[in-house]
Amino acid sequence: MSLENTDKTYVLNTYPRNYVNFVKGDNAKLFSDKGDEYIDFTSGIGVVSVGHANKQVSEAICEQVQNITHISNLYLIEPQAKLAKKIVELSQLDAGVFFANSGAEANEGAIKIARKYGEVDGEPKRYKVITLENSFHGRTISTLKATGQASMHNYFGPFPDGFVYAKDIDEIESLLDEHTVAVMIELVQGEGGVEPLDKQKVQTLAKLLKEKDILLIVDEVQTGVYRTGEFLASNLYEIEPDIVTLAKGLGGGVPIGAVLTSKKDVLKVGDHGSTYGGNYLVTRASLEVISILEKLELSKTIEFFSKKLDELASKYPDVVTKAVGVGLMRGLRIKDADTLSTIITNSFKEGVLVLKAGRNTLRFLPPLTITKQEIEEGFERVEKAFYSLC
Numbered sequence: 001m002s003l004e005n006t007d008k009t010y011v012l013n014t015y016p017r018n019y020v021n022f023v024k025g026d027n028a029k030l031f032s033d034k035g036d037e038y039i040d041f042t043s044g045i046g047v048v049s050v051g052h053a054n055k056q057v058s059e060a061i062c063e064q065v066q067n068i069t070h071i072s073n074l075y076l077i078e079p080q081a082k083l084a085k086k087i088v089e090l091s092q093l094d095a096g097v098f099f100a101n102s103g104a105e106a107n108e109g110a111i112k113i114a115r116k117y118g119e120v121d122g123e124p125k126r127y128k129v130i131t132l133e134n135s136f137h138g139r140t141i142s143t144l145k146a147t148g149q150a151s152m153h154n155y156f157g158p159f160p161d162g163f164v165y166a167k168d169i170d171e172i173e174s175l176l177d178e179h180t181v182a183v184m185i186e187l188v189q190g191e192g193g194v195e196p197l198d199k200q201k202v203q204t205l206a207k208l209l210k211e212k213d214i215l216l217i218v219d220e221v222q223t224g225v226y227r228t229g230e231f232l233a234s235n236l237y238e239i240e241p242d243i244v245t246l247a248k249g250l251g252g253g254v255p256i257g258a259v260l261t262s263k264k265d266v267l268k269v270g271d272h273g274s275t276y277g278g279n280y281l282v283t284r285a286s287l288e289v290i291s292i293l294e295k296l297e298l299s300k301t302i303e304f305f306s307k308k309l310d311e312l313a314s315k316y317p318d319v320v321t322k323a324v325g326v327g328l329m330r331g332l333r334i335k336d337a338d339t340l341s342t343i344i345t346n347s348f349k350e351g352v353l354v355l356k357a358g359r360n361t362l363r364f365l366p367p368l369t370i371t372k373q374e375i376e377e378g379f380e381r382v383e384k385a386f387y388s389l390c
């Protein structure tokens with residue numbers, strides 16, 4: 001049986017899978033079993049922040065697993081404690097950290113902290129969490145319900161109660177009531193279409209929520225760990241959320257999620273947990289990832305990537321309606337969904353991986369370590385995909 005058929009026979013069909021077989025990576029390059037080379041403008045959907053096969057990270061992982069991979073959270077875990085300290089320092093928040101294994105799980109933790117805060121903090125009990133209609137917060141039952149996109153709620157009910165959707169950031173204030181305990185937002189909506197929220201409006205909202213003792217949860221699963229240029233997008237927006245969630249780029253490829261909160265005493269022993277969360281393997285890897293990213297001169301990469309993106313947008317005004325995004329979380333709004341899917345297919349044929357976001361956004365999430373030469377090569381190939389439309 002071919003590998004493709006083995007996959008089709010035994011793996012549940014939940015992804016629109018492309019049957020290329022990548023066998024080797026090198027920073028922003030991927031190589032298939034057929035010897036074809038691809039530029040990776042996706043970094044595994046914002047995960048491989050330090051590039052593929054990063055030597056420093058892989059050596060740290062090898063060394064770690066030869067000593068201890070996992071012991072459970074019932075014992076002290078040296079790299080976990082060090083990673084928590086590092087994340088808190090870089091976040092510039094006065095926070096504590098809980099480690100999970102994914103973005104959705106980090107968001108579950110955030111919702112639990114908010115709900116408990118609303119339960120023990122006087123009467124009436126507060127439980128409502130307001131999110132945005134175009135948001136994406138994960139695929140577990142609660143985070144799916146927290147996700148505001150109605151199409152995601154077609155099956156799987158009944159869902160937990162208490163999620164309320166605002167059409168946009170302006171509508172949030174009118175939805176706050178005595179039962180509202182938190183507002184959860186992405187500062188740059190990723191899956192929703194690479195849509196940055198307005199900084200001024202976010203700051204005004206943050207101030208209002210502080211006054212009302214309503215928690216601000218910022219889902220930085222996609223924007224966090226330097227994706228927007230700063231350690232947190234919250235740093236870029238100059239706000240201090242009560243809760244921040246991280247995942248994706250934090251591990252550079254190992255599954256890790258984290259919840260940071262300034263409400264350090266809400267969760268007590270036994271309130272929350274995870275068997276794997278923050279084990280030796282992932283926290284050691286993440287420490288290494290952060291030590292690499294901390295030293296990067298990201299602003300030059302961002303500037304060069306932006307220039308190439310703007311050039312492409314201005315060359316094809318009939319196809320691209322707008323260049324969007326922040327840092328290395330970028331997109332091109334394409335005139336319609338069919339054209340977008342042709343561009344993605346043709347880009348792949350030309351040897352470059354790109355992503356879709358929302359209905360009609362061509363999304364770019366390259367490794368943060370991408371080189372100038374890799375950016376140039378990637379854009380040459382994307383441009384060929386655009387050219388083939390003409």
Ligand SMILES: Cc1ncc(COP(=O)(O)O)c(C=O)c1O
Nearest residue numbers: 102103104136137138190221222
């Ligand atoms: C903003 C945001 N939140 C949560 C998630 C869910 O993360 P995970 O797939 O790791 O559960 C994602 C994934 O794309 C995301 O972009």
